Amino acid sequence: MVNGCMQVASGGHRKGITAKHTCCAGGTWYVQLEEQDMVKELGVDLLKDVTTCEVPYGGVLLMNNAIPHQSLENRSEIIRWSLDLRWQRPDKDDGFYGLKKSVLMKTSKNPNYKIDWSEMAGINRTKKQMDATGEDNDEFSTEISGPWMQRWEIVHHNRHTETVKPDKSTWHKA
Structure with a gap:
């Protein structure tokens, strides 16, 4: 458990809503869901519903994307890799904010369909993110920001949020 296990709140998806998040957690570019908001908005019981998932090397964790989850801090000297x-349905919003298209993996219309990775592989997502947020296009910059930061109010400012210009009309309403 020292290398940053995933932690999930079972049942946190049952209301069919996404609770209010804040941006950004600590010095990162990640959005964060406060525990009290999980309890109040999603009905999560922090003592019964939160599970730490120790996934062994080569293991797989499958979960619904609406389940509240977080990676715990990696306190080891080893990099934790994950994929x-x-x-998702190709006719629904893919969550990439127009930065790139999702890759269609199969289709019922064509049983011989071949996956085309060329568009996904040929796009410099970092550059597109920087262009979308108006950031300086320094290819060696370690700052990461993107349109997802606009979904909730930015309450913890850091180097990743310096160039984000808040647009309240895009904020998530729980």
Whole structure:
């Protein structure tokens, strides 16, 4: 558990809403869901519903994207690698904010369909994020920001939020 396990709040998706998040957690670019908001808005019981998922090397954790989750701090000297794959309907919003298109993996219309990775692989997502937020296009910059930061009020400012210009009309309403 020292290398940053995933932690989930089972049942936190049952109300069918996304609770209010804040941006940004500590010195990161991640959004954060406060524990008291999970309890109040989603009905999560912090003593019964929160589970730390120790996934062994080569293991897999499958979960609904609406389940509240977080990665715990990596307190080891070893990098924790993970791969986040998301399956969704191609006719629904993919959550990439127009920065790139999702890759269609299969289609019922064509049983011989071949996956085309060229568009995904050919896009410099970092540059597109910087262009979308008006950031300086310094390719060696370690700041990360993007349109997702506009979904909730930015309450913890840091180097990642310096160039974000808040647009209250895009904030999530729980």
